Structures are given as C-alpha cells and as structure tokens.
Amino acid sequence: MRCFGYTDEGRPLPDEARLIRHMAQQAIEGLLEREIAAELNAAGHVTSAGGAWTGKTVSRLLVNPRLAGMRTYKGEVVQKRAYPQVLAEDPDDYDSAEATHKRLVETLNGPDRASTPPTRQYLLTGGLAKCGLCGSNLMAQRSNSKRRGMVCRVSAPYFGCGKIRIAAEPLEEDVARHVLARFGSRRVRERLAEHIGEQAAQRLREELDEVEEKLRKLGEDYVQVPLERETFLAAQKVLARERDNLQARLAKSREVESLPEEITDESLATWWKTADLERRRALVQVVLDHVKVGSATRPGYTGFDAGRVAYVWR
Template sequence: MRCYGYDETGREVIEPEAAVIRDVVKRVLDGESMRSTVADLRAREIMTSAGRPWTQQSLSRLLRNPRLAGLRTYHGEVVGKGQWAPIIDEATHKRLLDLLDAPERKQPHATNQRKYLLSGGFLVCGFPLEDEGNGTHRCGKPLYTQPSNSGKRGYVCRAGSPSYGCGRIRIAAESLEEEVAARALARLASPKVRARLERAVGSVMKGEETMQEVLQAIEDRLVEAGQAYAKREISLVTLTAIEAEAKREQKAVREWIAQAQRLRAVPAMTPEGLAEWWVDALLERRRELLALVLDRIIVKPATRAGQVQLDVDRLEFVWK
C-alpha cells in the first residue's frame, strides 16, 4: 500500500495530499488533539491512500512515518536519506515523534491485561442501518468494552474512535459472558466437536515443526531481499513489495501456530472436565478456548424495552 502523500513508486509527491499532511502536522504541533483532527478529516471526507476514513491509529502511523521527512528505513530502522522529496523537514519529524511519544499522552492506568471475556472482536454490532436504496444493512462494527456510569462492565458500539460505529448498541457484560460460556462449553463437550478438535490436535502435532521452518524461510527471504537492495540489484518498490507479501505470510503462519498452541492446551473434553477447568482458568486461557469454536456474536437491538435479564433473542451466534 502506498504511503499517503506519495505515488505508487514512493518517490513522487502528490501535492494535494502533501498539503493535507502539512496542515495536520501544524495543527497537531499547535496542540490540537488527534481525535479532533481525525473528526475534521472525516467531516471533509478526506480518505486514506486505501480509500478508507481516517482513524486516530492510521493518522498516528502516518505522522510517525520517516518517509515524510525524506528518511529511508530498513526493518523499521532509519538507515539514511532517501532519494525522494520530503513533505516535512527532519526537525519537524522529530518534534512530532517527541510529541506523540510524550508520557503525558499515555493513559496513566492503561494495561494490556484483558478484563472482559469477549473483547477483541468476538462481538459485532447488529443494529440495522438504512441504505441509500431504502434497504437496511447491519452496522457491523466491533463492540468495545466500556463500563456504565455506575461502573458496571459492558460492551458498546462506539460512535467515535476507533471504530466510528452507529453508537446505538450497548449490552451488559456479566450476564452475556455467562451465557456465552455456558453455550461454548456445551458445544465443546459435544461428541461431534470433540472429534473434530481431536483430529485437529493430531494434525497440529505433525505440522507445527513445518510451520516453524516456513517462518524461518520467510525470514531468510527477507534478509536476501535486503542484501539485494543494498547491492542495488532490486529497486525500493520491489523490496517493499517483497516485505509486504512476507508480512502477510508471517501473519498467516503465526495465526496457525497460535491456533496450534490453543489446541494443545485443550482440557479434558467432557462436560465435567471442561466446567472444572473453566472455573480456575485465567481469562486469556478461557478466551483461547472460546476461539476454538466461536467466530463472533452479532448483538442486535433489545427486543423488549426495560429488560433487566439478558435478552437472548438479540444474540446471533456464529460458530466455527
């Protein structure tokens, strides 16, 4: 994918996009928040190089990109000046990095430890939205974790960053997680699913060593490409294409290995064994077990107003 501000070769500046970058850089350095800047870009219908609306994450990645300052990188490290015109100067690039990496911009209590069983993509917003042709489609954005004003855990469709969804769906976490766990454990304990997972475990034991070899082969290919580029045997465009394809392959292989590790950790596949394991298991282990059988849950609007108990009719399970 091309860098916003440059053409497909990565060398020619696209001036209208460069003007947007310079304007954004000035506003951010002048103290405007990323949230406000992104909201303005979306309001003006300015899209990324991939034709998608901007998010705080995509804008942050762009502003951190050394290419904007005319700097060449290799495996994420700046290795010198590039042979293309910069959009901003190096001093401005450094000011941006200092600002974006400033400790005060970090959430003081941020943590990578999950506190919600279904965070990270298990839940999808099913609120119906009108199409231009008078039909409807589901919002489809992932639900994010957000406690209520009283502090009760919940999942919501966010109207703002990072998903820019409809903002119309909210569901309490505790009762939902209990329902999902009960259904997932029952599914895992079924003879048909047990047989499928046992076959998968056998396949995993035979295939993981091969997958590690594939990963090493991809790494070797990247090293060879880097050496060829250093000797000017291939162009930057070719190197970039090789690296992009290698990253896609690495992601697929690592996902396979992660699934293999989850399968190896499967507890005793009986209703009693699963229930006993679930009680004492860490949250991440529970999530890994869910990922074996659950693809996603589409959360639709409540069917009854003022419902206190979980309204299971609003849940659409998509199993693997």
C-alpha cells in the same frame, strides 16, 4: 522510522493523531495495552512500520514524550514544546497534552503494572463480538458505574452506528455456555485436537520459519537488486502480517495445550473454571467466528436478553 501520528517531516497526521487520543483515553480508563492492540488490529490499523499492533507497541507509543511535544536526551526531557503535540485536540494546548502524557506514564509504567503481569479483561474484543445493525466490531468500554461493557463506537476510527451497548459479563457467560455445549459434538472435538499438541505446533513453526526466510531473502534482494521502495514495502507488509498471524496461532496452540487429554463435558467445564482469559479465548476461537449483538427484543427488561445475540460458528 517515523513516529506514528507524524509524517516523516514531523507534521501531525490528523487521522493517526485522533487514533492516538482514542488509545490514550482507553488506557487511562483502564483498558489493557493488549486489549487496545486487539481492537486496533481488528479495525485494520497498522503501525508506522506496517505491522500488527501488540501490547508493547501500544505502550511504547503512548509513553513517548514526543506525543506531548517534548524533546528528550538519554531519557530526560530537555525541551518542552519542541514539536507539535497530538495528545490534545487543540494544537496549541500543550498543557493538556503534557498532563495527559503524565497520566499515561503513571498508568502504563506504574509499579503496580511492573509487579503484576497484565491480564485480559474482556473475552470478546478483537472482532469476536459485532454490532448486529451495522457489522462493526464492538469495543470495550466501561459504564459510568465502571461495569465492563461493549459498545458500537461512532467516533473515528471506528465509524459504527453507535446504537448497540451490552453488558460484557452476562454476554461472556452466555458465550461460555454455548461454546462448551458446542464441544459435545465429536466433529468439533476432532477440530480441537487439530489445534493442540506437538504436531500442530510443529506445523506452525515450520510455516513460520518459511515466512521468516522469505522476509530475510526479501531484505537481501532489496540490497542487492534494484527493487523499487514501494514494491519492497508492499511485499514486506504482506509477509509481516503472515508472520504475525502464524505467531498468534502458535501462541494460541500453547494456550490450549493444557486441556485434558480426554475431552469430556465434565473435564472441559473444569478446565474452563481454572483457565485464565487468554486460554478461554483461544478455546472460543476454535469454534466461534463471532457473535452478533442486536437491539433489545424485550423492551424495558433489565436482565440479559438472549434474543439479542446470534452466533456465527466456524
């Protein structure tokens, strides 16, 4: 399987190389691997195998010495500048590429990460917050003062308008208030019940088993029947995405299964206070498709401008 960022022959692919540099910058700035993966998936990017990104695939790619042009043998670097590098924009700047690789290894493989499981830092990444001007997904980005924020990115591969930026914390608090209030409706609570419990999980597991069986059968057909490679890869890509989607839904069903049996305003508010960000996000996605963040409606106002935010409910 080819390395992401390169052709089968080992030549850099400019679009994927730019994406790798963007991912590297995000990781060094402190964004977690799973959050980077969520942004990639929301933007429609796939791995070199045609599958969805995960935190593990992001981490494995970014610490790969190949990106800095280094050849390894049994985990040890045996030759520098053996391949074209993609971590620095200048193809000849191997020194910068090697320095970036070192920082990535220290960041992603450091003892702090190994001893402490990573936790999500943003509630609304992955398409839950969109630019109200151009419709692009808002991406996580800290300010110069290290405060969490969400922005519409202009640069590749996002190509947004770049005109929207909002502080993440007050936006997330506003979303929490609206989402919890939404569960005052009996119809919405009934919808929530469809997403939790053993019956819902069993349905998802059965669908997942069917998709995995189709993938297995497709592989057998490719070996036994003369399928064209392009046809096989296209079918495999569709089934792999369906499998990844079902796995994500099954994970979400587990994330909200800790909800109290009797859903009331009080019990849900208590649950929200103690739930981690993954479980909160799973609950949000039951009722919220996304929020649109527009331009400021109160020029000069430095607090949270609720008039900028429009809710699109499921």
